[in-house]
Structure formats: structure tokens, C-alpha cells
Amino acid sequence: MAQFDSKTVKTIGVYCSGGDAPGMNAAIRAVVRTAIFRKLKVVGIMQGYTGFLEKHFVPMDPKSVANIIQRGGSVLKAGRCLEFHQAETRRVAADNIRSAGIDAMVCIGGDGSFTGADLLWQEHKLPIVGVPGTIDNDIFGTEHTIGFDTAVNTALDAIDRIRDTAASHDRLFIVEVMGRDSGFIAVGAGLAGGAEDIFIPEHPFQIEKTIEHIKQSMARGKMSSILVTAEGQKPGRAYDLAEAIRKHSGFQSKVCILGHIQRGGSPSAYDRLVASRLGSAAVDQLLRGVCGVMVGTRGEELTVVELTHCLKQKKHVNRALIELAQVLSN
């Protein structure tokens, strides 16, 4: 856990990076208002690391973040910045930050964002605290990332709707949710949505058991089923699954790829609560002279974890929940 001299901190920067997630605005609001309450100034950096390079800096006051706690997306925008992989680019970025009078920063984002933040500290001694913001929930060191709860509820709402048609037409549906190479959304929405089975990128398809399960359900008179799959490296995995099922069983299925609706929408209560707590805690860590860390959650407690630790470890889906989904859909 890195330490720096926080007495000289007069101005804090805040930015979002990577994909947007519902609750990022609540986190920005918490950073801004906590910092101002602690007599600091705050500068917003637009569009993540791109804004570092383009000097897209905006002074923030309490009104800048009025009436945004309930909004999806990010008023500071977000986005990836490929040039940031180059050391020279990061040097320019650090210079720009220093020239703007920004003494320390809060980075709201995921793994890629934290890698950049970690390098800015290692190479240029810019003190940064990370706040986990991604719908994918795939960050080690925190049980919950901002946006995950909303994304699961959005996917669940879609599954509930699809079930209406599945039941009315005795059909097999395959619903593909987001999450890239991790299965948290799939497991959360699948279990809550009463899915027959859940497929996550961490594991190859094992469809024999699923087909057996569906056949038993049909034998008992349950003519409709819903399977949930995470997208994996790129959208479209549901089509592969549908084809595999057709080949092994002859069952026709309908595919629904939920896509970008999962990234947006008014954040859930829990995402707003976590965002508010973590955004505020990030400022407090900086004021204690702690940086190079991420603040996270473990149940109702907050945690502080070194960024390098978050980046090296992989967070695993609780596979017992997939087995539970299978038992409960019997």
C-alpha cells in the first residue's frame, strides 16, 4: 500500500474509464461532494485517459453533480484509450495533470483503467485511488462493482419478459448476457430468472446434462425452458450454443442477445449506495496519504486493496450457484 504526502493535496481529479456503468454518476457525485466538504477543489477529466491527453479538464462544484445520482452513463463520459499502453503517452498525460494543478486522482473503472492508474503512480508518482466501476463484476478484491447490480436486474427483466413468450409458445430460449470473459451477470440473472442452465465463459459447453434436463422437464409437462449464457470474448456465443443443442438433440431454440441495454438505465439502489460509499471512501484514502489502492466491498464492510493485487488475481464465479440453478429449475 503506497503512501504519499497528502498535506499538499489541494485539488483532486476524477475520471471514468473503460465501459460506462450505471452508478458511475453516483460515484462522481460522491467524490466531488466529499472532496468539497473536505475543503478541496475538484477537477473532472472527460473521456478517461483520452481527456488526460487532450487536456479536457472541467472544474466541478456541488451543482455540477446535482440531480445526477439517478442517471445512467457518466457525465464525465468514459472510454478506452489505446495509446495509453505507451510509456511516452503516459508521460505526456502526467505532465498535463500536473500542469492543471491536480494533485491526486480518483479513477472509476475496471481492470484496464486500473492498469493505467497503477502505471501513472509507478512511473510518475501521481497518487490515484481506484473505484471499481464495471457491469461485469470481474475485479478481484471487491464483492461488488458499481453497475453490476443494475445490469443483472436489467438482464433479469428481459428474461422475465422472454419467459412470457416461452411459456405461451412452449419454446426453448437461449438468452445471452454481457460479461465478456466472466460469468457473473450470467449466474446472477440466470439463477434469479429461473433458468434451466447457465453457461459461463470459464467453462466449455457441457450440453449433454442440459439436454437430459430439458427432456426430463418435457416429460413432466414443462414445455418451455430458458438457458442463459455469458457472451464470452465476443457477442454471439448463444448461436453456437443453439447449434450445439440442435445437433445433439434436434431441439430448435430462439436466441436473444440482450446487448447494450445492460450497460444503461437508472442505477439500482444498491449500485447507488455502493457508488456513494466508495466514491467518498476514495477521497478519504487520498486524504490519509494512501494511494495505489482500490476501495471495494465485502458484505457491508469496505475494503482497501492494493491495485497490483487486484490486477494479478482473477475473481472466480461461485460455481455452486450454477448447480443451484440446475436443482431449482427441476
Add this chain to the structure above:
Amino acid sequence: MAQFDSKTVKTIGVYCSGGDAPGMNAAIRAVVRTAIFRKLKVVGIMQGYTGFLEKHFVPMDPKSVANIIQRGGSVLKAGRCLEFHQAETRRVAADNIRSAGIDAMVCIGGDGSFTGADLLWQEHKLPIVGVPGTIDNDIFGTEHTIGFDTAVNTALDAIDRIRDTAASHDRLFIVEVMGRDSGFIAVGAGLAGGAEDIFIPEHPFQIEKTIEHIKQSMARGKMSSILVTAEGQKPGRAYDLAEAIRKHSGFQSKVCILGHIQRGGSPSAYDRLVASRLGSAAVDQLLRGVCGVMVGTRGEELTVVELTHCLKQKKHVNRALIELAQVLSN
């Protein structure tokens, strides 16, 4: 408008046919409870015309439809029945209906369903009144079909979510909604969603104007745009549109195909209201000895239109609404 002797009607049948639509349950409830209130018996026919052939008949009482007004899908299920194109099949169906003691019927569905209903009357003198139930709103003779309002709101909710990400990432999104070869959902959700432009199956893409529009928006600093397209004959039209735009302008876009989520969900107030009124009115028409008609809406009034009339005419999208969307997204 065909007439029959309604004095002998003791038992009414009710069925849903075609794709399911939110509000069908409210319509079923209205048919059942109105009929029972008028001292008739009611039989539910499961799975549309398939149920006619498989004699899948269920007696209905007031409790059969308790607590369903708020549910999507159809407790009587729905579905298409290709064999019904054959006269011999219809003869068997008519015999089965008569043997079950069903004297007259209410058919909840769309064009295909009404074609079957019309033939059952023409060929076998089975008195049927149609209730327009389809999310596509593509039935001539009624301003509103049951399920349309809910589907538009579901699509709109998705567009609202996508806008969060579009705005946070300065992106162009193309959202594909349902509606088969008609553009009602696209126009409703597109205009209400603040879309830059709306593409309907009734017309080929004319993207020059759209691209010009987007360029002007960008020049004014509006970096994100949403286009809405109806699916057309088969899902995937949004990909063609994205490719056409890329070719003409170099703009990259993200495609979201909303798909089956639009068919489900708890029906909106308006869909429940219309379903309740039309389901009840259908029974009343039968009791007056009127059949071979569809009951529909014109503003707050109910209409009665001959089925043959509904089937021959095509209902057109109000193109002024597309132009309005273009003006309002400036």
C-alpha cells in the same frame, strides 16, 4: 356484417392465435367474465388452432382468470397452425368445436388468425368475433391492437438505456425493433426515444439525408446518435443499415436487436384498458347475433369492422411522424 341467430348461444369459446402479446390475458379475462355475467358458459381453447384439432378444451370460470390481468403472455397459450391452410383440417376443427358444444367464439390475434376465423364462418357457419391482439399494430380497422402500447414502451425503455451509453461514449447506435413488415413500433419508439431517424420496412433505406443529419449534429457538438429501424421480413436489417452507413460515410455504429423482450412483460394500462373493453365488446357483439367482424378502437370509441375488410386493406404508418422525428432531433 354477418348475422346469426344468437338465441341458441349457450357456450362461448375463446382462443389466442399467432404470436403472443401483452394484454391477451386481460382480453381473455374480459371475455370470460362478461360471458359469465351474461349467463353463458365459456370454454378456453388452448394453443390457437392447434387446440381445435387436438380438442384441447378447458372449461373456464371466473377464478380461471383471477389475477391474470397484469401478466404478459397468454394463459391459453398461442401459436401458429400451418395445417389450417387446408380446408379438410378446418372441417375437422369445426366438427370438434361443435362436438364440444361451443356455439360461438372470440378469436384474439392478428391477420393470420382472422383469416382462419373468417374461413370457419364462410365454410362452416361458426360465428366468430375477432379481437385485435398483436404487438405489431398492423391490423386495418383499429387504431390500436392489444400489446402494441406495451411493446413500444419496452422498446423505448431499451432505447433510453442505450442512450446512456451512446452519450457516454459518443457513439452511433442502430436499434432494431420488431414489427415484421410494418413500422408502427419503430415509429412509436423512435419518435418517443428521440431517434435521429427511423427506418421502416415500407420504404427502402435513404441514408444520404440521415448521414447529412448526423454530420450536422456532430458539427454542433452532438457526438452521439440513435437510429431506429423495424426488422422487416426477418431480423437483422439493422446490420444492413450499419453496413450501408459505413460504406457511405465511414461511420462505425453499434447494432442492438431488441428481439423477443418486446413480446412480453406486464401489459401497460392502455393495453389492459383496450383489452378489457374489446374482450367485453366481442361477447356483446355475439349476443347481438353479429359475427364475421372485428371490434377495434378509434380514439376513445369502439368500432366494429368486417373481418374481410380488415384482411383486404393495409394499415399505413403515418409518415408525418417520421419527418417529425427528424425535425425534433435537430
Add this chain to the structure above:
Amino acid sequence: MAQFDSKTVKTIGVYCSGGDAPGMNAAIRAVVRTAIFRKLKVVGIMQGYTGFLEKHFVPMDPKSVANIIQRGGSVLKAGRCLEFHQAETRRVAADNIRSAGIDAMVCIGGDGSFTGADLLWQEHKLPIVGVPGTIDNDIFGTEHTIGFDTAVNTALDAIDRIRDTAASHDRLFIVEVMGRDSGFIAVGAGLAGGAEDIFIPEHPFQIEKTIEHIKQSMARGKMSSILVTAEGQKPGRAYDLAEAIRKHSGFQSKVCILGHIQRGGSPSAYDRLVASRLGSAAVDQLLRGVCGVMVGTRGEELTVVELTHCLKQKKHVNRALIELAQVLSN
């Protein structure tokens, strides 16, 4: 229908007045963007007639109304202004408007707002077109007012939630909805919500029939019931109803007063559609030199009605819908 010389119109004012309603922002957006598309300037007047007096004028450009179509409330605020009952106040208001270079206006509001608008035309020849915006739907000359559809859906969502508890605890609930002295929300939400009975301010309680109805339901095994009542002149009518029922039957009931949640929230698709059409049509009427009118809806068509006509007549609830609710809850 009053006429004025529209050739001199260069700048249009727009304001909201009375209670806020979901969709007002969509109407403001439509006024602003249509006017700018027609090469006019637009000025927003804040806080209704109060803003006339305090010269609270804001120039509007297309960006002023970006990203507001989905938001409840009004970016121009709203509110009542009691001083406007005095002729002298109106004279000052008219002078302020003229001094600000505003040539014609669009007023979004209800009866009270239109009274003010009518007087400004009668007394000071300020040309105004009205757009009906109120959740109460109590304006003669239009089937639909902006905000009504959203309010009904909000009330319905609450009734659906309450039904869960009513059914789980075998209870009688009385739900009070808004609408002041008109019963449109009560009828819409009550019928769509499957209420046993609906009470509107236009009629005194007649509870014998209701109690009989509930007793019959209980005899058939239906142990929970929901009654819906409009608030009437002031909130709390539900308590009177509960007491009357207790006295006549001994039945205990739970009262839920939905209150202000019905005024807010993201507008429904239909409210946004109507708001967009009417806001745009209001500008077009002004450009044709027509004023002293309200634009409204009749089914899918738009109507143009003299303000004096709207103000003199009372719009009546369709009582057949209350009877339908009684039949369908049997």
C-alpha cells in the same frame, strides 16, 4: 378562432404552468426544435406566470432541450401564480413579454393556465396557443392530456404491488389516486388494475352495491379486494370511504394514498408521442396566424379547439368503464 398577423413573429416564448406533468419536457423540446427549424428564435419563461412578472426569461437553443425527452418534471419549472387573477398584474406581464421581444407564445398546462392565456390574448393581444399538459386529463376538447398516460401507469404499478399483499393477507385495500375533482386516473387505473369498484368525485359514494359485490366475491372464495377512489377536492377521501364501508358492513380496510409519485417519472411512450406532436403543432398554428386555441388529440388525429370552448365545457368520464370494471371483477 382568433387570427393574428404571423408574419412579424420572430421569437416564440414557451412556458409551463400549473402542476408539472410527465411529458412537459418532451413538449418543450418539440416547441423549441420546431420553432428553430422554422427559423424562429425561442425564449423559455421560467416558473409559469411568475416568470412573466419576474422577467425570468432564458434563451433556448437546440442543446437546451437535448436529452430531456425522457425526463419527468419541467426544465422550465411550473407552478401557480395567484396574482395573475388581477388585471393589473396581467398588464405588467404583457409589457414584460413585449419588452423581451417575444411575439407569440405556447402555454403548456391545464385549465388555470389557459384562463391566463386567454386573458392575455383578450386584454393585450398576446397570441398564445395552448398545449394540454396535466396528469388529470380533465380538459375538454382533447381525449388525452400530456402526463395522463404516465400517471395512470404509475398508479397501476402501485395497484399491482398492493395486490400482492392484498392476496397474501386476504385484505380489502382502498387505493386513492390523484385527479382532483375528476375521475379519469381513477377509472383508468382502476379498470386496468382489476379493481372491484371505482369511486369518482363526480358521484357520491354508493357503497351498498360495492359491499354486496365484495360479499359475493368472498362467498366464492375470493378473499381480497381492491377499491380505487379519486381524491376529490382534497386528499383523504379514501379514509371517508373506509369509514363508510366499516359502518355499513364491518369490513376493515387498509388505505393507500398514492400521492405525488403520480406526478413524476420518465414519461410513457404515448405521453412523449403526444407531447412531441402537440408541441410541434402549436408552433405551426402560431405560424399560420391562429391563436386563442388549444391543440389536442382525437384518436390519432390532432384537433384545434378554441380556448374559450375548452374552458366553458366540462369533460366527462365514460361511466360505462366503471360498470365494466364491476362486471370484470366478478
Add this chain to the structure above:
Amino acid sequence: MAQFDSKTVKTIGVYCSGGDAPGMNAAIRAVVRTAIFRKLKVVGIMQGYTGFLEKHFVPMDPKSVANIIQRGGSVLKAGRCLEFHQAETRRVAADNIRSAGIDAMVCIGGDGSFTGADLLWQEHKLPIVGVPGTIDNDIFGTEHTIGFDTAVNTALDAIDRIRDTAASHDRLFIVEVMGRDSGFIAVGAGLAGGAEDIFIPEHPFQIEKTIEHIKQSMARGKMSSILVTAEGQKPGRAYDLAEAIRKHSGFQSKVCILGHIQRGGSPSAYDRLVASRLGSAAVDQLLRGVCGVMVGTRGEELTVVELTHCLKQKKHVNRALIELAQVLSN
């Protein structure tokens, strides 16, 4: 932690008691399907302890719980049973349970329900495992109770709606949420809703600071504010708060009592997830011969806590969250 011989367990009973909560159905489904998967029989007991006395027992199979995971309320109904305070009543209840062949039970409910469960074990050696189901979240030994997350989101949705009107009319609103004598819902919804201040039953009103806070907000140009209060022993506390504020400051406020809408509605993803896990875990505890305990959550882990421990201790609201709300609404 009590132990019993689980080898003789062939049939499990399941019941809900106390107020209903969204997610109870998901818990019932989990109990039924897990038990059947483990080769047990399951009997549902209707209406909580009342059903024990009236022998209202229903055999459950996998289909009994089909398509209920998404529904609010409880298919087994719920309710309080005052007679259960008498030892003689409990003796009759225990006899009825034994006569019905029920060997062990899962009780879904809150403090009152667990008191009954504990006594049935102490007095009659009926093995019971508790599952925490109440929107109030006031049960010691678990971070989360089933229904709490949904209730907070319902309250939050209402606050979001009210904020639209508050902002449009520059008003002070006081929103009263449920929770009886505990403040969990108030804190969750208040913090997530951006409330200026939150009042919980655990503490007397201290409104000087609140009034100061509101005055400062107004001085900065923020003319609308929302306060959230828990109901306390009986609904209506918001009126007392409004009166106290009026007396001390002259500020007028509008009161909204959210009431019973907070108990219903389709459960959130998290409530369904927790309900599924806890319902299943309760059966597994019984099969291990453990009883007299409640299963609960601590973050992502499940806990097992003695009922007597849950009943003796009081779970406290994290007061830091109230202070955070004050900081963040500055």
C-alpha cells in the same frame, strides 16, 4: 445449535409468517425443489401459524412452484396469529403438524415468526430452520433479509418521481418509508435517493441541523429538498416532522407516505438470489440434523445463527450512512 436425528425426515413443511415480502415465493420454490431433489416430500402450510391450527396443508410438487420466482407476495399466504402466544395453542399446532406427517419445517418470516418457531422446538421438539423474510431488514445475524432490496428499490423509484415535482416546483418534500421501528429502508432509500437528511426511529428528531442544511442549500440556489423518514411505531411520523420543521423555520413541506406499495412487486435480482440460496440452505441444514437456527448472509457467504441469538440481539443501522447522506447532499 440444536441437533436432531435427520434420518427419519421424510416430509418437510414450509410456511410464511408475518408480513409478506417480495422474494418469499422464490424462497418457497427453493425449499420445495431442493427438498424434492433430495428425495423428500414437501407440504405447504397456508397462512402461517393460522394454517397450523386450521390444518390448512397443501402437498407441493415441482409444478406447485413453477413460474412463481418472479412474483411478489406469497403463494402460501402469510399473516400474524395472535393465539400463538398461548402454550396450549402451540400444543395443538404441534399435534396437527405431527398428524400430517410433517417431520421438519422451514419457516420464512421475521422476528415474530422465529419466536413461534423457537417455541415449537423448545416445547415440542419440532425441528425448524428459519429463513429471514421481511422488507424491514431488522433481523440480527444476517446482513440481508428477503424483500429488503426490493422494498428499497420501490421506495427509491418513488423518491425519484417525487424529485421531478420537487425540482419543478421548488418544494420541500418529506417522504415516509416503511420499516416499523428500524431505519434500514429509510437509510438505503434516502442515501440512494440523494435525500438531504434521513430520520430513523432509533433517534429523536434533531432538526436544527437539517434546517440549517436546507437554508444553506437555498442560499446556493438549490430550491428543492427531499427528507426521508422511517415510519416508526405507526405510519404518520412524516406529519410530525413536517410540523416540527414548520414551527422551527416556517418552511412548508409536502408529505408523501409511501405505504403498502413497498411490500409488493416482482422481487429484485438480489432478493431472488438470496431467497434461492437461503431456501435451499435451510433444507440442507435440516438434512444435516441442525435446527433451531436461521440461515442468513454475510456478503457472499451464508451464515447459520441460533434462533435464540437472532431474537435476543438488535441489529443496528450503520449511522455513518446517514452522515454520508448529509455530506453528499451538500
